[in-house]
Amino acid sequence: MPVTRYVGRTTWFRGKRLYDILSRLKNFGKGRIVYRHVFSERYPEPSYYIITKVDPDMRDPTEKDPANHKSYAYGQKVFRGEASGEHLIKSCYKADWRLVPKHEEEAFLSVKAEVRPKNVVKSVLPFPPLMQHLIKEQQKEQGLDDMPTLRIAIAKSAMNKAVLDTEKQQAQ
Amino acid sequence: MFSRVGLLAGPRTMIMEALDVPDKSSFLRLVRWRKRRWAPVNQSKIFFVPERKPRNEEELKELKATYDQYHTHIKAIRTYLMHDLAKESHEKQDKSHVVEEARVFAELMEENKRWNEETARIREARQAMETASRREELMQSLINLEEEQRRQTVSADSAVRTEKELAKTFIDVDRLEEEIEKALNVRINYNFAIDLEGNKYIEMSDGSIELQAKTTEKQPEATQS
Numbered sequence: 001m002p003v004t005r006y007v008g009r010t011t012w013f014r015g016k017r018l019y020d021i022l023s024r025l026k027n028f029g030k031g032r033i034v035y036r037h038v039f040s041e042r043y044p045e046p047s048y049y050i051i052t053k054v055d056p057d058m059r060d061p062t063e064k065d066p067a068n069h070k071s072y073a074y075g076q077k078v079f080r081g082e083a084s085g086e087h088l089i090k091s092c093y094k095a096d097w098r099l100v101p102k103h104e105e106e107a108f109l110s111v112k113a114e115v116r117p118k119n120v121v122k123s124v125l126p127f128p129p130l131m132q133h134l135i136k137e138q139q140k141e142q143g144l145d146d147m148p149t150l151r152i153a154i155a156k157s158a159m160n161k162a163v164l165d166t167e168k169q170q171a172q
Numbered sequence: 173m174f175s176r177v178g179l180l181a182g183p184r185t186m187i188m189e190a191l192d193v194p195d196k197s198s199f200l201r202l203v204r205w206r207k208r209r210w211a212p213v214n215q216s217k218i219f220f221v222p223e224r225k226p227r228n229e230e231e232l233k234e235l236k237a238t239y240d241q242y243h244t245h246i247k248a249i250r251t252y253l254m255h256d257l258a259k260e261s262h263e264k265q266d267k268s269h270v271v272e273e274a275r276v277f278a279e280l281m282e283e284n285k286r287w288n289e290e291t292a293r294i295r296e297a298r299q300a301m302e303t304a305s306r307r308e309e310l311m312q313s314l315i316n317l318e319e320e321q322r323r324q325t326v327s328a329d330s331a332v333r334t335e336k337e338l339a340k341t342f343i344d345v346d347r348l349e350e351e352i353e354k355a356l357n358v359r360i361n362y363n364f365a366i367d368l369e370g371n372k373y374i375e376m377s378d379g380s381i382e383l384q385a386k387t388t389e390k391q392p393e394a395t396q397s
Contacts, residue, residue, distance in 0.1 A: 006221050007218060007221070008221065009222060010221060010223070121244070125244075125248055127249075148252070150249065150252055151248065151251075152248040153251060154244075
């Protein structure tokens, strides 16, 4: 009886690599739903892909240099309940993918996520106490009255969707 | 591994201190970095998988929010200081050299203008000379052309006159039979007699004998008439 012994560290990944799933499906799983296990655990909203296109690399994997073999999969992306169109699926190599069985697809898609409230942040922050003191002193020396403001800048990205309170007022 | 003598050469780092043989007199000793970076995993640790530490989700959430706020704040302060510094350095700039630079620039521009004017003068003179020369060339070529045309006219005229002269001897269709008859009636003897002096006796078409004295020049071919 062989004994399985692990090395390294534990992982949160529970699943298969994407191509381990897709290569066993009809038409490479076009139209099927796949999702990452860690996202399903981490967020209450559903995150998944509906596969739209697959460019498989069907070369013999026993040939030399199989590391250069690359397949590409595209899908309609839904992250935390927000659909964002067709994307190239990254992190296919992570052994964390799961397939939704066909008879469960309807139930899986019927889960409606609550709309997440926008993270509104203040556009003007207070100066640190010592800095405020020094600025005040400087202003007094120069004979100026108005205190400068400390404005913040938000690096907007797909992951950072925070909005400034001034922007929110403008939008309303 | 490291000898104490070798380590004396450079500044002693924390790693070097950790690698030292423990001093019995000290109570504190670092336990990190006992393994060299290039040394393999200890045999007893190969199959050691550390367990995940339990984490307090609430605390993590709070910490993440706090860190986000902190980093945003720090970024805002850094941006403010950068702008402030830029403004200050702009204000503190010594403006005296600006006037001097402007004066030097104006001088240079004046000199450049003078150079340009001089160059323009030279260029215009050269261009005028070139225009005159070109005009001269064109006039000469016109004269040459006229001369050539006149010469060609004269040449063509003389050629026409020669042809007209020759045309008088041409055989007409009306006189063709007559001429053929004439040609058939002419008797030509290509043989000739020669005496000891080298004189030739050629029989002409009318039966007479013509004496052709010897010449040093090349004899012409037997004449046909």
